[in-house]
Amino acid sequence: MAEPEESTRPLTTGDLLAAARAGFRRLHPAEAATAITRGARLVDTRPHFQRAADGEIPGAIVIERNHLEWRLDPAGLARIPEATGHDVAWIVLCDEGYSSSLAVASLHRIGLDNATDVIGGFRAWKQADLPVINPGRPTAPRLPGN
Structure with a gap:
């Protein structure tokens, strides 16, 4: 009996998003704010220019996207102190939630199963009138151990 043929159609970004989002429950901005008060850690992955232009969320840990896995992996040498185990509740925030x-x-995929994100990202957070600050200089991204 012949094996069924796999689709050779390339995935679209929509396909990638749908597959990614099927694996977890996303939070509305108000739900994320409540989770933070209960101990979840908010991570802002937006680049410097977006934080400079639009502001920041007080208390958010700034880790630009290209370093995220290395800073949050509790077994990694480049982790931040908050990355204490696989049970930490991480809420990841970008500009629009993509x-x-x-x-x-x-x-x-690296075992951080309590990670989620904010529906609509920073823009939705700001639109929901949740706290935003505009520091004179955007917060520097976190480095290993600090």
Whole structure:
């Protein structure tokens, strides 16, 4: 009996997002704010220019997307002190909630199953009138051990 043929159609970004988001429950901004008060850690992955232009969320840990897995992996040498185990509840935030979904899927692959993201990202957070600050200089991204 012949094996069924696999689709050779390339995935679209929509396909990637749908697959990523199927693996976890995303949070509305108000739900994320409540989770933070209960101990979840908010990680802002937006680049410097977006944080400079639009502001920041007080208390958010700034880790640009290209370093995210290395900073949050509790077994990694480049982790931040908050990355104490696989049970930490991480909430990832990008500008609109797209790249954060892909980032969360990647975090799940390294065992961080309590990671999620914010529906609509920073823009939705701000639109929901949740706290935003505009520091004179954007917060520097976190480095290993600090």
